[in-house]
Amino acid sequence: GQNIDQPTEMTATEGAIVQINCTYQTSGFNGLFWYQQHAGEAPTFLSYNVLDGLEEKGRFSSFLSRSKGYSYLLLKELQMKDSASYLCAVPQSNSGNTPLVFGKGTRLSVIA
Amino acid sequence: DTEVTQTPKHLVMGMTNKKSLKCEQHMGHRAMYWYKQKAKKPPELMFVYSYEKLSINESVPSRFSPECPNSSLLNLHLHALQPEDSALYLCASSQDLRVEAFFGQGTRLTVV
Numbered sequence: 228g229q230n231i232d233q234p235t236e237m238t239a240t241e242g243a244i245v246q247i248n249c250t251y252q253t254s255g256f257n258g259l260f261w262y263q264q265h266a267g268e269a270p271t272f273l274s275y276n277v278l279d280g281l282e283e284k285g286r287f288s289s290f291l292s293r294s295k296g297y298s299y300l301l302l303k304e305l306q307m308k309d310s311a312s313y314l315c316a317v318p319q320s321n322s323g324n325t326p327l328v329f330g331k332g333t334r335l336s337v338i339a
Numbered sequence: 340d341t342e343v344t345q346t347p348k349h350l351v352m353g354m355t356n357k358k359s360l361k362c363e364q365h366m367g368h369r370a371m372y373w374y375k376q377k378a379k380k381p382p383e384l385m386f387v388y389s390y391e392k393l394s395i396n397e398s399v400p401s402r403f404s405p406e407c408p409n410s411s412l413l414n415l416h417l418h419a420l421q422p423e424d425s426a427l428y429l430c431a432s433s434q435d436l437r438v439e440a441f442f443g444q445g446t447r448l449t450v451v
Contacts, residue, residue, distance in 0.1 A: 260439065267447075269429060270382065272439035314381055319395075326372050326395065326431075327440060329381035 231330035233315050238336045239305055247300045247333045249315035260327060261289050261300045262314040270314060273300065302335075310337045345430050345443035353451055354420060360446045362413040362430030371413040372440070373405060374429040382429055388413060420450045 230252040239245040251259065258277035262270035276282055276291035276298060288301040300313055312334050316327040343364045352358050362371065370389050374382035387395035388407040396405075402424075404416040413430055427447050433440040 267427075269442035269444050271442070275439060319384070326370075326384050326387050328384070332381050334379075 231315055231317065231328065233313075233330045233333045235331065236334045236336070238338060239302075241305055241307060241337055241339050243305050244301065244303050245305060245335065247302070247313050247315075247335065249298045249300075249330060251296050251298070251315070251317055251330075253296075253317055256293060257318050259291055259298050260316045261298075262316060262329075263311050264314060264332070265311045273313075305337050307337050307339070310335060343430055343432055343441050343443035345428075345446050347446060348444065349447050349449075351449045351451060352417065352420065354422070356420075357416070357418045359417065360415040360428055360430075360448075362415075362443055363411055364432045364441070365411055366432065366434070366441065367410075368432035368434050368441075369410060370433050371407065372431045372433075373413070373415055374431060374442075376427040376429055376445070386415075417448075420448075422450050425449045 233249045237245060258275055260275050261273040263273050264270040273287055274282055274284060274289035276289050279291055279293055281288055281290045286303045291298045302309055312332040314332045315330040319326050319328050346361045350358060372387050373385040375385050376382045384397050385399045386405040391407045391410055402419050406414040425448055427445045429445045430443040431440045
């Protein structure tokens with residue numbers, strides 16, 4: 228099974244940088260996803276990491292360390308619209324078309 | 340077309356009613372999912388269809404009945420629901436593990 232842990236809430240200032248951590252324990256590993264979800268809306272895909280290291284995509288970057296069971300999402304030049312929940316997710320198993328298991332999500336509040 | 344379309348967007352039903360939620364995608368994805376999400380909680384998996392066959396049922400009560408008429412459509416039939424079943428019901432689809440799952444906007448269900 229999977230056990231995913233991330234902080235419940237974070238607050239950061241507009242224009243700043245924030246790092247959202249995620250630790251996981253899985254019986255098999257086939258990648259880690261980050262999703263963004265605004266209140267009342269569907270989750271939207273941000274990133275996918277399957278190899279160790281940093282993947283950069285514009286203002287958002289995601290890091291993975293498989294040996295440590297650890298990932299983080301880095302958000303730069305924060306904007307008010309970045310206020311949302313950020314969900315760390317791993318596939319339920321490492322074979323076939325299997326669904327994502329989500330962490331509890333981190334609610335990020337960006338303040339002026 | 341990179342959308343997953345869900346209807347209706349909102350639904351209010353009584354405990355004796357029968358209703359259906361609908362989900363449609365035209366991306367050629369062969370896996371489709373139903374998730375349930377309560378306020379301030381992550382999405383929780385209910386059902387998975389792979390190649391139009393039910394592959395995972397996460398011990399969901401029989402008052403929820405999924406149906407996959409074809410590779411583009413996924414329904415969730417509701418009967419004799421309880422007030423605690425009120426939630427956001429999300430449909431998602433994916434091609435395989437190595438790309439993201441696409442989520443619909445969800446149906447916000449209220450059982451009265």
